[in-house]
Amino acid sequence: xxxxxxxxxxxxxxxxxxxxxxxxxxxxxxxxxxxxxxxxxxxxxxxxxxxxxxxxxxxxxxxxxxxxxxxxxxxxxxxxxxxxxxxxxxxxxxxxxxxxxxxxxxxxxxxxxxxxxxxxxxxxxxxxxxxxxxxxxxxxxxxxxxxxxxxxxxxxxxxxxxxxxxxxxxxxxxxxxxxxxxxxxxxxxxxxxxxxxxxxxxxxxxxxxxxxxxxxxxxxxxxxxxxxxxxxxxxxxxxxxxxxxxxxxxxxxxxxxxxxxxxxxxxxxxxxxxxxxxxxxxxxxxxxxxxxxxxxxxxxxxxxxxxxxxxxxxxxxxxxxxxxxxxxxxxxxxxxxxxxxxxxxxxxxxxxxxxxxxxxxxxxxxxxxxxxxxxxxxxxxxxxxxxxxxxxxxxxxxxx
DNA sequence: AGTGCCGGGCG
DNA sequence: CGCCCGGCACT
Numbered sequence: 001x002x003x004x005x006x007x008x009x010x011x012x013x014x015x016x017x018x019x020x021x022x023x024x025x026x027x028x029x030x031x032x033x034x035x036x037x038x039x040x041x042x043x044x045x046x047x048x049x050x051x052x053x054x055x056x057x058x059x060x061x062x063x064x065x066x067x068x069x070x071x072x073x074x075x076x077x078x079x080x081x082x083x084x085x086x087x088x089x090x091x092x093x094x095x096x097x098x099x100x101x102x103x104x105x106x107x108x109x110x111x112x113x114x115x116x117x118x119x120x121x122x123x124x125x126x127x128x129x130x131x132x133x134x135x136x137x138x139x140x141x142x143x144x145x146x147x148x149x150x151x152x153x154x155x156x157x158x159x160x161x162x163x164x165x166x167x168x169x170x171x172x173x174x175x176x177x178x179x180x181x182x183x184x185x186x187x188x189x190x191x192x193x194x195x196x197x198x199x200x201x202x203x204x205x206x207x208x209x210x211x212x213x214x215x216x217x218x219x220x221x222x223x224x225x226x227x228x229x230x231x232x233x234x235x236x237x238x239x240x241x242x243x244x245x246x247x248x249x250x251x252x253x254x255x256x257x258x259x260x261x262x263x264x265x266x267x268x269x270x271x272x273x274x275x276x277x278x279x280x281x282x283x284x285x286x287x288x289x290x291x292x293x294x295x296x297x298x299x300x301x302x303x304x305x306x307x308x309x310x311x312x313x314x315x316x317x318x319x320x321x322x323x324x325x326x327x328x329x330x331x332x333x334x335x336x337x338x339x340x341x342x343x344x345x346x347x348x349x350x351x352x353x354x355x356x357x358x359x360x361x362x363x364x365x366x367x368x369x370x371x372x373x374x375x376x377x378x379x380x381x382x383x384x385x386x387x388x389x390x391x392x393x394x395x396x397x398x399x400x
Numbered sequence: 401a402g403t404g405c406c407g408g409g410c411g
Numbered sequence: 412c413g414c415c416c417g418g419c420a421c422t
Contacts, residue, residue, distance in 0.1 A: 372404060391414065394405055 187228045204228040372398050 187204035189196040191212040198204040208228055372395040373385035382390060386397035 374403065387414090388405085392405055392407095392416065392418095 187230050189228050198228075201228075201230075 186197045186199050187201055189198070189204060189207060189212070191208060194212065196204075196207060198207060205228070373389035374382075376398070377384040386395055388394055388396040
């Protein structure tokens with residue numbers, strides 16, 4: 001946290017520290033005048049050590065976050081550019097302290113920047129690196145290589161290392177830094193030619209809002225989400241991948257892929273297998289009923305296996321139940337089926353006993369009121385009659 | 401007259 | 412056994 005802030009401050013410091021701001025340096029920390037004479041790298045390290053020793057008991061070699069925080073007491077208001085301020089804001093936001101991130105902080109930003117500058121003065125090298133990252137990202141979305149150039153100009157290898165140490169809260173563009181940051185989860189700015197990587201979403205939002213969207217309007221803040229992508233999701237796993245509309249980036253692929261995965265896909269039909277299976281019988285039943293009109297009664301199957309209309313599908317029991325089913329179903333029915341519906345499909349034996357029309361003749365059953373194949377299909381369609389009807393036998397398809 | 405179907409005959 | 416038909420009962 002603090003490290004980030006300090007880093008930002010250093011960054012701001014550095015650019016201007018290059019020439020004029022040695023004073024600032026000195027002002028920031030009395031001890032640093034000595035450092036200034038020395039190389040930046042050494043000065044930074046030394047300065048850190050001094051500051052740390054002065055304020056804290058942190059290891060001299062590495063600037064502990066706390067160290068930096070303490071150091072900043074100076075501010076250079078006039079020299080601070082908006083970008084720098086923004087950068088500081090972003091960095092502060094990166095620090096994850098809600099207070100810092102809160103909007104009111106912006107007003108205080110100059111102060112914060114100033115404070116950081118002090119720290120930045122200490123770590124001119126690291127600060128420069130931090131600054132360049134900001135500068136490039138903000139002022140001119142130059143490609144990351146330019147950033148490296150800046151570093152190179154400063155000639156601070158230690159800067160690299162230092163930043164890498166602190167990068168956990170800072171924004172970096174180099175792959176190495178990305179890899180480092182990636183361990184914790186990072187967000188990459190998708191703004192053209194920017195590609196800034198921040199470890200904090202809020203920071204990235206601010207980065208985009210300030211540097212790219214160029215303002216703090218609510219709308220722009222909302223749009224921020226569309227201009228960065230999460231390149232590592234360890235700490236941000238809870239956050240969904242933000243969709244990026246206009247900018248095409250490799251990151252989107254992952255995003256889209258993540259979106260695509262949830263899609264159940266066509267095999268969802270398997271889930272419907274049960275409904276299908278349930279519905280299937282009905283449909284099959286329909287077909288079968290149609291076939292029944294064509295030809296087959298179960299008995300018929302046994303009776304006339306050679307008949308073209310015979311079917312082997314229907315079990316005898318089903319014949320009993322089948323007619324009852326349609327009664328509950330509403331669908332277009334053929335005549336025969338209507339008959340089926342009208343008649344609850346009593347078995348022939350039942351018909352024998354129950355048939356009211358004839359009580360006197362036990363031998364020959366009376367003619368049922370039910371339509372038979374002859375009536376249903378007519379003489380001209382005799383092929384469609386049931387076998388019994390064709391043979392002038394008791395109709396098996398429409399038993400009374 | 402038309403229908404359903406038993407009884408019988410034929411191959 | 413499968414197929415067909417004569418013939419009767421019934422509507």
